[in-house]
Amino acid sequence: MKRIFYGIIFLTFSLSMLQAQQADSLFSQANRLYAQKKYAEALDVYRRIPETGKVSAELYYNMGNAAYKLNKKALSVLYYKKALNLRPGYAAAKHNLTLIRRSLTDRIEPAPLAFHIKLWKKWTGMLSVGVWAILSRLWAWLLLAAVLFYLYSQKPARKRWAFALAGISAGIWMLTWISYRSAKAEHEKTEAVVAVPETRWRARIDTDTSRTGILHEGTVVKILDSSGNWYHVRTADGNRFWVPESDVLKINERY
Amino acid sequence: MTKRLMFLFLWISGLSLWGQTDFRVRVSRNELNKDERLRVDFILNRQPERFEPPAFRDFYVVMGPMESSGSQVSIINGRMQRSYTYSVSYVLTPMRTGTLTIEPASAVVEGKTYRTKPVHINVSQAQQAPPAVSSAKPGNLRTENIPAGKDAFIRLEISNRRPYVGQAVSAVYKLYIKDGIGVADYGQTQIPEPKGFWTETIKDKPVELGMVEKDGQTYRVYALRQLMLIPQHAGKLEITPQKIEMILVKKVVRQMGPFQFYDEVPEHVYLSTPHTVIEARPLPEKDKPVDFSGAVGRFDLFVNVSDTVAAAGNDLSVEVKVTGKGNFNMFELPRPVFPPEWEVYDPEHKINTRPTYTGYKGSVSDLYTVIPQKPGKYTLPPITFSYFDPVDETYKRLSGPAYNFEITGRRVQTSAPYAGAGQGGFRNIESVSRWMSADAVPFWQQKWFAWMLYLPFIFLFLVLAFKYWQSRHRPDEQKQRRQRQNRYIKSLLKEARNHLNEPAVFYGLIEKALREYFKNRLELDSTRLHRTGIDEALAARRVAPEYREELQALWQHIQQARYAPAGSFDTSADYEQIRTWLEKLDKILKK
Structure with a gap:
C-alpha cells in the first residue's frame, strides 16, 4: 500500500518535472528566436508551451513582447493581461502594457473613483487572493476557539477575556472575509480585448442603431453580460456598450 | 385670417353676387422631354368644400400640392365685380415617354361635384443622358432653364483668391432673398467638393446674417455653408458650382376697401454659384529654412521639461508644443535630439484644434517620456521650429531653450542576455520562467x-x-444527587481495586461502598444502615430470597476479612463477585 502511494507520488512528481523540462527547452528555444528578431517564429514556439501543461507569468510576458514586436497590439495587450492575472504586481508587464496603451487609438481614461473605493481597492490589493483566503479561514477558526473558550470557561475573569477576544476576532474575521470576497471578484472578473481594428458598438442590441460608435483595437473592456452573439461590456471610463462577440478576445481563455 | 375675413365679407355681400362655378386645369406646357418638369394648376373660382387631386399615374410629383387662394375686386364700367380664385399647384415629371394623361381632379362646391377635363401631355425622349447622380431620384432631375429671378440669388464669398499653399481661406455660401419673400422648400441639388483643398466644415446649417441693401432692394442674407479651405498644392484650383432648388412664396398685398388681403404666389427657382477659381501660390523657395516642415500660419513654440535633475532609471517627460493659428495637421512637430544613452518612448501626440475662417486654431503637442540609463551631464540642444507667415510673406523661426540635465545615481542595467530589443524603451523578455500547472485550480x-x-x-x-x-433538559435534583452518589460509589470501588494487595484497606473500602450503595438505592437513613435493616428493606422491595442470602454471605465474608483476617483472601475474585452482584441487583431494583 505504502509502495503504491509513494509510487504515485513519484510518478506525478516526475511527470511534472518532465513537463517543466519540456517547457523550459521550448522557452529557451523561443527566446533565442526572439533574440534573432524572428518574432513570429518565437511566438509560435511560445504558444506551444501551454500544451505541455505548464504556464507562467514570464511566458505570457514574453508572448506579449513578441506580439508587440509584430505590431499585434490586441494580442499583446491580451498576453500582458494574462501575465498580470498570474502575477498581479508584475512590474515589467505593467510597464510594457502602459507603453502599448500609449499607441492605441482609444485613449480611455479610467473614471475617477470615490475616495473610499480607492482606499478599499488599495487595501484589498495589498495581499493576493490566496493570502486573503488563508487569513479569512484562519480568523474563522480563531473566532471559533474564542467562542468555545468563552462558553466553557468557569472563572469570570477568564470569561471576560474570552468575550473580548471573541469580539475582536469576529471583527477581524469579517474584515478579512470581505477583503477576500472583494479580491476574488477582482481576480475573477472577465475582461476582454478588442481584437479587430475597429468594432462598431451599439447602445442596445435590438434594432436601435441610432446610437453607435467605434471601439478600436487593444481596448480592454469588462464583460458584464452576453446575449446572442453580443457582449455587454464596460470600458474603463464607465461607459457601457454592446459589441459583437467575435470582435473581442476573452482574457481568461486560452489562446 | 384671410379666409375668415373673406367669409365675413361674402356673408355681408351675399352669395348672389357670385356667378357660375368654374373649375379649370392649366398646364405650363403640353410637350416636354422625359427629364423635364411641368407645372399643373387646378383653378376654381369658389372655395371648395373638398378638393381631390388626380392620381398622377404617369407622373412623379416633384413638388406640391401648393394651395393658394385670393380674391380680387375690379370695377368695370362703374360696376364693381368681385372674383375669387382658389388654386392647387403641382410640379410633375413624367415617368415614361409617349402621350400621358393627367386625370381629372374633382372639387365639391355647395354639395355639387365638379371635375376638370383630362389633359394629354406628349413626352419625348430626353435629348441627352441625364447626369448619373441627378437621375437616380425624381426629385433630383436636371434643372430646367428657368432663369433665377432677382428675388433670390446665392453667392460664394472667398476671403482670399490668391492664398499661399497651406494658407487657409474661408468659403461662405450666402443666400440672398428679397425681403418679404418666404421660403417654402429648399434643397441643395449639388454639393460642391472642392478639389485640391483640405476642407473643414465650420458650419453646415443655414445661419441668418441680417439685412443687406443692394440695388435699391433689401435682402435677407443667410450663410448656408461655411467652409475652411486649405490649398494642398499650387496652381489653379476650382470650386464647382453649388446648385440650389427652392420654392419661394411671394406675398402680394391687395387692398380692397378697408381690408388688406395677401395672396401667396409660389415660385420655383434654381440658383447656382458661378465657377470659382482660386489660384494657390507656391511658398517661396528663397530663404526656405532647413527645418521647415510645411507649417503656414502664426505659431508659438513651447518646450517643457518635467525635471532637469533625476536619478538614472527614473523617467522624465519632455513636451514640445506648438500653439497658434494655421494649417495644423499638415506639418510635423520638431523632434528633440535626445542623448543616445536615453531610452525614448514614442511620444503621446495630442491635438486640440478647431477650424476657423483663417485656419485651425489651438495647439498640438508631443509628450516624450524618456529614461536616462547612465548618470552624467547631458545637454538637450534647443528645439527649433520654422513656419511661413503668409501675412508678412516671410519665413520665421522659433527656438526653445537648451536644457542641461544632471543624472545622478547608478547605471541602470538592461536585461543582459537578450539585449538588442531595448529600442523604444521596451522592457526585454524574461530568460527564466517559474512554471506552474496550466490546469491547476488555485487552492483557494x-x-x-x-x-x-x-x-x-x-x-x-x-x-x-x-x-x-x-x-x-436539565436533570432534576434527585437524579443529580443519585448520579453524584453513583460516581462516589464508583470511585470507592475503583480505589478498592487499587488496594488489592492490602486486604484490610480493600475490604474496608468495599464495605463502605456497599453501605453507600444501599443508603442510596434503598433510601435508608444511617440508623437502619446495618445488616438486618438492609435485609428488611430488600425484602420490602421484593427482592428474591436467593439474592438476599447471597448478600448475607457476602457481608459475612467481608466482616470476616476485616475483623478476623485469618487465612488468605482472594481479593481480586471478591472484587469481581461484588461487582457482578451489584450489577445484578441494580437491574432488579430498577424494575
Missing part, C-alpha cells in the same frame, strides 16, 4: 478550502445547539 478555489470556512461555523452552531438542548 477548491472545495475543501471553502469547507475550511464553513466548518468552524457549523461546529459553533452544533456547540450552541448542544448547549441549548442541555439547558432545556
